[in-house]
Amino acid sequence: MYIKTKQLKRRLNKIPELPPYESISDKAVKAGRLFDLIMSESYVNQQIEKIPREDWLWLRELLWNYGYGDTYGDEFWFIVLDTSYNIKTINQLEGILAALPSLEVSQYV
Amino acid sequence: MYENQWDLAEEDLDTAITRIDNLMCLYRLKDKGYDIYDYLFGYCGCGQCTNDAFYCSIVMVVFGLNNDDIYLDIYDTEVWLEEQPYKNGIIVDELIEVIMEIIIYDPEADKAIANLVHHPNIIHITAEMSTDGRRYWRIAVIGWETEPDELADICVQIDQLKGARL
Numbered sequence: 001m002y003i004k005t006k007q008l009k010r011r012l013n014k015i016p017e018l019p020p021y022e023s024i025s026d027k028a029v030k031a032g033r034l035f036d037l038i039m040s041e042s043y044v045n046q047q048i049e050k051i052p053r054e055d056w057l058w059l060r061e062l063l064w065n066y067g068y069g070d071t072y073g074d075e076f077w078f079i080v081l082d083t084s085y086n087i088k089t090i091n092q093l094e095g096i097l098a099a100l101p102s103l104e105v106s107q108y109v
Numbered sequence: 110m111y112e113n114q115w116d117l118a119e120e121d122l123d124t125a126i127t128r129i130d131n132l133m134c135l136y137r138l139k140d141k142g143y144d145i146y147d148y149l150f151g152y153c154g155c156g157q158c159t160n161d162a163f164y165c166s167i168v169m170v171v172f173g174l175n176n177d178d179i180y181l182d183i184y185d186t187e188v189w190l191e192e193q194p195y196k197n198g199i200i201v202d203e204l205i206e207v208i209m210e211i212i213i214y215d216p217e218a219d220k221a222i223a224n225l226v227h228h229p230n231i232i233h234i235t236a237e238m239s240t241d242g243r244r245y246w247r248i249a250v251i252g253w254e255t256e257p258d259e260l261a262d263i264c265v266q267i268d269q270l271k272g273a274r275l
Contacts, residue, residue: 038128039121042151044135049146053136060129067122081117 025079028072032083034059039084124154131163134257135170141265143170164260168213171264178214183207183252199233207252208232211260218244222270228263230255 034055041048066077131150139145149166152158165179172178184192186201189208193199201208218236223246226234233249248263 035125038125038132042128043147043149044132044145045147048132048150053133056129056132060126063117063122063126063129066117067119077117 025076028076028079029083030055031059031062032080033087035063035080036084036087040088120154120156122154124152127152127154127160131160131166131257134163134167134261137258138167138170138261138265145170160257163257164209164211167257167261168211168264171261171268172213172215174213174215180212182210184210186252189249193233201232205232205251208249209252209255210247210249213246213248214239214243215246216244217271218246219271222267225270226263226266228259228266230259231263234263 034051037047037051038056038059062072062080065072128150131152135145135148135150148170149162152160152163161181161183164181165176168174168179169176184207186205186208189210190199190201220236223234223236228250230250231248232251233247235247236244237247238244246267250260250263
């Protein structure tokens with residue numbers, strides 16, 4: 001399999017920034033970030049400890065409501081899950097980018 | 110526009126909620142002075158996995174032990190009762206179908222302390238010695254109904270009694 005590294009790097013440079021918390025969808029983006037973190041980490045670490053306990057309880061309530069009578073609606077949950085998916089994608093792309101050979105290496109790997 | 114593009118599966122929902130509950134359980138232990146850094150709170154809600162690893166994590170946090178020192182098993186109540194050397198002394202409500210037994214190898218396991226530990230979910234608690242001379246706690250609690258927080262309470266009681274020993 002051939003990978004055009006220059007082309008790939010150009011694409012990876014266009015990784016979109018996630019919207020900040022202050023945007024209209026701040027709650028949903030925040031929930032998406034927390035959801036991604038709780039699903040991707042299994043051990044207590046610095047990232048986990050940075051999050052206030054109240055935020056985890058807030059997310060728990062949101063998830064509980066999702067399962068037992070959602071009050072936020074499809075748009076909210078679209079943003080939550082989309083954010084979570086975007087974080088995963090960005091992490092994967094950054095992983096690929098970090099693993100790419102240096103520029104001295106041939107265009108084709 | 111948003112309909113059917115993303116859907117949070119029941120498994121993911123269950124996984125996330127249980128993980129948060131586990132994490133909060135660890136935080137409650139942290140509030141009591143235990144170090145929880147690097148300990149497991151994860152859970153897989155695929156339907157085939159259990160939260161057993163987290164129960165072991167609680168024991169590890171409180172007793173400061175390795176995973177190799179802890180054995181957790183789920184038994185059918187009747188099977189478990191038949192295996193007890195002093196069956197007559199153990200009373201189990203007939204509505205309890207499943208028992209969770211936790212063996213904790215701890216050189217400080219002490220029968221006198223075990224007798225002082227009380228919790229409504231405890232079926233049996235004792236300290237014994239294995240054939241190779243290792244001391245261990247044997248804790249049997251009501252299966253499925255014993256929440257991580259309740260096991261944490263039992264473990265903290267033991268730990269505090271160990272600390273209070275003359």
